[in-house]
Amino acid sequence: MKNSQRNVSSRPKASGSDFEAEKENTQELGREVPVGSADYLAPETLNKALEYRSRYGYKAVVIAGGTDVMVDYFEGLTEVSSWLDLTKIAALKEMKFGPEEIRLGSMVTHLKLATDPRVGENLPLLAEAASEMGSWQIQSRGTLGGNIVTSSPAGDTLAPLLAYQARFVLGSVSGQREVAAEDFFTGPKENVMNQDELLLEVMIPVSRERTLSRWKKVGKRKAVIISSLTMALLLELDEKDVITGARAAYGAVAPTPLRAEEVENYLAGKSLSEVSAERAGELAAREISPITDIRGTVAYRRQVTRDITVEALLDMQQG
């Protein structure tokens, strides 16, 4: 009986000549091809990662926790000619809690967000959203940056990030730029990033006011479910319980996560106890532009958006 022939190597090769050169070099030196060879780049520094990014762009598929991208390439991993793995870059896993702002590295996992008491205390919407994402298995691997860059309208951290007025720091070899969360998403799974950029960190300003916030995820199951819709509602209150700032952010109700400005305008300046929760709920239901898909119909999403908004405000009023 003849031996098995291995034909796996017939997978598509990267067309960029740099890849070939790099592979040859390592072979010429006679070393084991280390992690970080041409079809699997795993830089340990940010600079190296940005350099790869500028050299290869979309030809190298960026992988962080892999919880989305591995599903996308299920049974088709051979079609990926090269990976750019960010998991070895320690700098992207840091969290800094300053007096003015909080900085979260893009490679911080959902598990970290869900369990680190500093996140729970300062960013409860984000901590709650992360704790309800997927399952323990998914939270251990999935990252904040991955959720942002994937840019699914149903991404669970996105409404909280909008409510916190987060800014995203994008880096490339030629420098860095900041984009407000609101301006980042341009459509379902689309955003403003260029192919030589990486998401480095998320900056969230520390609010000086007393804040109240409510997170709600609605899905067909309690866990391991893509959201039918999400809501992150945040109110800033002065000492007399007058709403000085309101942010109402919703996910999976439009092509991108969105802030309901009419709701925010309605709430701002009113005393919390005088607010009509019903009115706010109706404004929210009107302002979203949902679609009918397997996770819910337009009518369902409007109704539930209204209901959870009302529920959250009533709950806040009862304190």
Next chain:
Amino acid sequence: MKITFTINNEERSLEVSSHQRLLDIIRKDLGLTAAKEGCGKGECGACTVLFNGEPVASCLVLAPQADGAEILTVEGLLSREGELHPLQQAFLDAGAVQCGFCIPGSIMTGYRLLQDNPEPEREEVCQALAGNICRCTGYQKIVDAIQLAARRMQAGGDSS
């Protein structure tokens, strides 16, 4: 490319390709077949292993990402003398095993839960097991088993 990692307290070096998954190398290259593939998409939890101390769906980890990792599978829970871990014994005693396909994954999640939370409430066990589907729907007894193990480990002072 060659990667090195620790699995069940043993250091291993393996030649892997960038289109293998961690689950593939554990099951095929290392022959540790306890972890199972139920969906290949991180939904069912049958492939759960501990990866640097946390449960992960090994079908969603790219094999090269295991370089430098510490991995624990059900095969690594037996004592040196080959005795069952209290959690494994509790799964037997509570009648938690039916078709068995989800069991290696459920045990690993339960094992990790008890490290942090030696006396979990029922609700906490359910939360922890959210990513481990049992289609025989033997959830009640799986939760019973984890709580039984917790009580026994507390009583016996065994914190492993």
Next chain:
Amino acid sequence: MSTKYVGEKVTKVDACKKVTGEAKYTEDLVNDFSDLLHIRVLRTPHPHAYLREINLEPAREVAGVVEVFTAADFPELKEFGLIIKDQPVLVGIDQKMRYLGDALALVVAETDAAALQGRDRIELEIEELEVVDNPLRSMEQGCIQIHEDHEIEVTHYLDPEMCCDNILSDNYLDKGDVEKGFAEADLIVEREYQTQFVEQLPLQVEKGIADYDEESGEIIIWAASQWLHDTQADIAQAMGISKDKIRIKQPVIGGAFGKKEDISVHIHLALAARELKRPVQLIYNREESMIAQSKRHPQIIRHKTGVSSEGKLTAWQTKMIMDTGAYASSGPAVVRNAMFHCTGPYQVPNVRAACYAVYTNNTYCGAMRGFGATQMAFAYDSQMDVIARELEIDPADFRMRNAYQPGSTTPGGEKLELGVNVRETIARARRLSGWQEGDNNA
């Protein structure tokens, strides 16, 4: 009588190996073979079409592809099926594909990646037909016939206008005098209920390995099956060989719930192993399992129920249409089982039912926990709630008034004597759920 086990808790004999991970499921055996070939099945691109041409050359050119098999390679093949042999092993040229799971070609390769690549390069030419995705359409006069090449016997005595071309099985029952029962009723309630496809979703999908023993001419198959001997016999008749040439070694099964009653990987594996004289494996992925293998039958159930003002059921008439999909599988048995459960655990003196299993181009349906009774349960208990609301009787009370007791007779005329626990069940459910009498809103 031994008291060693009865009433005692016993540990499953195979549980220990399942908690240590030593238990060997089919996929755990692949490491035992050093020269295993991999099969991928090309399934249909359209749920109802004639296959006119198939070009295998692009698949054969893929490095690592060893062989590509189609129906043309096995002219002796017969169709298979649990009750009615109506399902082709491979759809041949000028034959019909009837749902998205029909197999058109088997690509065998040295690696799974090569088999996949080969499968996706096969070129097809098909002639599309009307897709019948609704059993009501199937029963219309003039609807395209899905199995024009199979003679299906239908009794067909209630409705002479009905078109029987796509009816797999029709079933009738009469108990007492239903017309008299409706005449006695103070209230008649008519409602229609619909249920949907349900996937059994065993955690382990269909997988198998086969090897060929050249000396004995035996084909050895490692794969899960809920009906070991039926599977063996069906493989043998489909391949036209003697049963003793098929040996099935059943590894540990990762759940089935009815889904593994039907043949899945078995015949494809047997053919490839015998032709190539090498061990082969065929492992479905989850999508393939969902597309190609059975489901719970969706049913359209019309109940007409007569009840007295005291809340006693006097007559019950049921018409049920069940979508059996493209192939019969367990359909003829499921439809009967559903029919005999049409009144659930409630005593009705006069019952009439007509139930049909109808072919469509949907994924075929087969066995799943409850075997037809589950769908009926949704319908009859919904009907009971509707009636209780109309009569303004507490629904638990209403059920209690009509529940079976020893001596009751079922719609099929069976007299129940032992183990009739419905009343105890209702009482206990009422207690455990905290159901308050007279609370009709919950």
